[in-house]
Amino acid sequence: MTALILVVDDVPANVKLLEAKLTNEYYDVITAKDGFEAIAQAKQHKPDIILLDVMMPGMDGFETCRRIKADVSISHIPVVMVTALSDPSDRVSGLEAGADDFLTKPINDTALLARVRSLVRIKVLLDELRLRDKTGIQMGILNENQNSFTSDVSGAHVVLIDDDIVQSSKLTEKLKEHYRVTTVDEASQAIPTLQSLFDVDLIVISTQLNDADALRICAHMRNVESIRNVPIIMLVDDAEMQLVLKGLELGINDYLLLPVDHNEMAARVKTQIRRKKYQDALKQNYQSSISMAVTDALTGLYNRHYLDAHLQNMVTNCLQNNKPISLLIMDMDHFKSVNDTYGHDVGDEVLKQLAKHIVATVRSSDLAARIGGEEFVILMPEADARAAFGLAERLRQSVERTPFKISHAVGEIQKTLSIGLSSLNFSGDTPAELIKRADNALYQAKHGGRNQTLPVPEGMYEPAPRLAETGF
Secondary structure (H helix, E strand, O other): OOOEEEEEOOOHHHHHHHHHHHHHOOOEEEEEOOHHHHHHHHHHHOOOEEEEEOOOOOOOHHHHHHHHHHOOOOOOOOEEEEEOOOOHHHHHHHHHOOOOEEEEOOOOHHHHHHHHHHHHHHHHHHHHHHHHHHHHHHOOOOOOOOOOOOOOOOOOEEEEEOOOHHHHHHHHHHHOOOOEEEEEOOHHHHHHHHHHOOOOOEEEEEOOOOOOOHHHHHHHHOOOHHHOOOOEEEEEEOOOHHHHHHHHHHOOOEEEEEOOOHHHHHHHHHHHHHHHHHHHHHHHHHHHHHHHHHEOOOOOOEOHHHHHHHHHHHHHHHHHHOOOEEEEEEEEOOOHHHHHHHOHHHHHHHHHHHHHHHHHHOOOOOEEEEEEOOEEEEEEEOOOHHHHHHHHHHHHHHHHHOOEEOOOOOOEEOOOEEEEEEEOOOOOOOHHHHHHHHHHHHHHHHHOOOOOEEOOOOOOOOOOOOOOOOOO
């Protein structure tokens, strides 16, 4: 996943070193030599991450970070402070200023790239939610409000998973000064407890659990729908940095070294909860204000009206930031025969089940829409043709192998999908052209035998042999 990274440092050699490391991993890099230029660059280019040096003339990194987090247009951009300072009080000062993490010079390459990848995943989701807000405002179905990071997170719900009774008791006492705390002292009860709660804002888990693998528990959390997007902070020993790197790859948001510095814990907990509240506000704004106006009544997916408005925003954004986007148009094969044979009620049942297949397959940042009849679209930001083809084939094969259960006496029927794919052409492409290419590919898939995805990206194998078409 590519990203645009702003590197801020007044020492040219430091900038060159970081730029070389990041570009070698295929990230795009812009630079600034001081805090004032950093804020201007952030406003102009909207980078995915800011790597910010602490010690700079004129305006230091702490003040720069505070100003970034106070500006609603850029406050959502993750900030990682880069410094030679190693005193815990300096880390606390940075975190209180709004920084998402600290990297200490000399920078460990593995730690740097793990942190960047972790924060990029979060930023992609936030960008998509912010774009949906913008789309709703343009369509006149949302009032323009300024969703920004809230400074007041008191009363948030924190779940602490730690079977060290003494350590857990001390941490709970400190956390209860500002938050509601649920403690779990048996690892086997971690997931059941989390599933029984409906308002978790942060999970703190120790890697020192007896007879349990904390990382495995965290991986399981990311597969549970109700807690998938809840931030996680790991408690790790100083000698367990490899666990930290693995954790960041799994989607863990942050970590604290043991023994825990309570001031640093307070700052990191607040940072994660603020981001969670911001994400929740964006989601709630969408769900409560535009659901009825922009969704298809039968399937619950977005409708054509919303897709057209959102696609324009997405294409414009991707062209400006040189980021990929792909689009899938799909059509159920021989769907007319369902309505003709069993009636439109059964046809509606099939379309509802197809929508569930789509929702179960797409990523959280993708947008799925029904644009008419049995025709559906999936819009995939940050996905090139190969990634889009992989998702399309997973969806096509899932539909092919799973019978549709219907209320008719026959009980169930087998159906298949034809899918057309297109990806953004950066030479003056438009939403209309993107849809046209996918529609043409769908036409070719239909008239070339059905039950296939076209075109097949160069270098990818042809899809596996398909099950026989039933004729329905």
